[in-house]
Amino acid sequence: KNEVEQSPQNLTAQEGEFITINCSYSVGISALHWLQQHPGGGIVSLFMLSSGKKKHGRLIATINIQEKHSSLHITASHPRDSAVYICAAPYYGGSQGNLIFGKGTKLSVKP
Amino acid sequence: KAGVTQTPRYLIKTRGQQVTLSCSPISGHRSVSWYQQTPGQGLQFLFEYFSETQRNKGNFPGRFSGRQFSNSRSEMNVSTLELGDSALYLCASSLAQEGDGYTFGSGTRLTVV
Numbered sequence: 001k002n003e004v005e006q007s008p009q010n011l012t013a014q015e016g017e018f019i020t021i022n023c024s025y026s027v028g029i030s031a032l033h034w035l036q037q038h039p040g041g042g043i044v045s046l047f048m049l050s051s052g053k054k055k056h057g058r059l060i061a062t063i064n065i066q067e068k069h070s071s072l073h074i075t076a077s078h079p080r081d082s083a084v085y086i087c088a089a090p091y092y093g094g095s096q097g098n099l100i101f102g103k104g105t106k107l108s109v110k111p
Numbered sequence: 112k113a114g115v116t117q118t119p120r121y122l123i124k125t126r127g128q129q130v131t132l133s134c135s136p137i138s139g140h141r142s143v144s145w146y147q148q149t150p151g152q153g154l155q156f157l158f159e160y161f162s163e164t165q166r167n168k169g170n171f172p173g174r175f176s177g178r179q180f181s182n183s184r185s186e187m188n189v190s191t192l193e194l195g196d197s198a199l200y201l202c203a204s205s206l207a208q209e210g211d212g213y214t215f216g217s218g219t220r221l222t223v224v
Contacts, residue, residue: 033212041148041199043215086154098167099144101154 003027004089006102013109019074021105023087032070033099034061035086043086046072077109113137115204115216123222129190132219136183136204142166143185144213145177148199157200160185189221197223 004025013019023032031050037043047054047061049070054061058077063070074081084106088099116135124130136143145157156169160179177187183204189196199220203213 035215040217041201041220042217043201043203045203045212045214048212088154098156098159098169099146099154100156103153 004087004100004102006085006087006105008105009103011105011107013077013107015078015109015111017077017109019077019081019107019109021072021085021087021107023070023072023102025068025070025087025089025100027089027100029065029089031090032063033088034070034072035088037084037086037104039083046085074107079109079111082108115202115214117200117202117216117219119219120217121220121222123224124192126192126194126223128192129188130192130221131186131188132200132221134185134187134202134204134216136185136202137214140204140206140214141183142205143179143183144203144205145185145187146201146203147171148201148218149195149197154201157187192223194223197221 007022031048033048034046035043036046049061049063058075060073072085084104086101086104088101090099118133134143142161144159146154147157148154157171158168158177159166163179174190179185199218201215201218203215205213
């Protein structure tokens with residue numbers, strides 16, 4: 001059983017739609033990371049959050065530590081948002097580098 | 112400022128050979144972590160180095176090793192390559208302080224034939 005679960009695995013949306021990707025985790029964590037991976041492999045760190053909500057442009061990430069759940073929202077989605085979105089959590093008490101990753105959500109936004 | 116640089120970008124090796132991958136972190140970042148990504152297993156943590164010391168290690172065989180130099184650049188080595196080692200190898204650097212995030216490199220895609 002993966003300690004970090006993401007849903008959905010695949011998501012297809014029309015341009016302009018509001019998108020939500022969910023992440024649940026069973027490990028104790030100090031912070032949760034949201035990553036974006038475009039075709040070709042490069043990974044970009046979108047957010048690191050330990051409580052509440054963070055916003056960057058059209059991206060919003062929320063986390064509920066008690067419920068061990070985080071969501072990534074994309075408002076007014078655009079084809080350039082098409083990518084794999086991955087959430088990752090460090091082991092409780094572990095070093096920063098020791099991340100456990102979800103399997104990723106492949107998002108495709110159609111024009 | 113320059114990002115995290117991984118070299119080479121692509122590599123083809125034969126079973127049984129060994130390979131060395133390089134990662135240059137962002138200037139000032141002292142922590143470098145390595146990850147393996149395969150279609151079947153997804154992203155998995157390999158090891159983390161901080162100030163030339165391995166701070167943590169994932170669940171990989173001893174064929175996978177690494178080191179970090181005084182300038183924080185890191186190398187990882189895989190000996191006696193197996194077909195299953197074909198993967199995208201990513202490194203990420205961090206200041207390794209509370210609240211810091213990661214900056215990832217573009218990865219090295221290793222193909223073992």
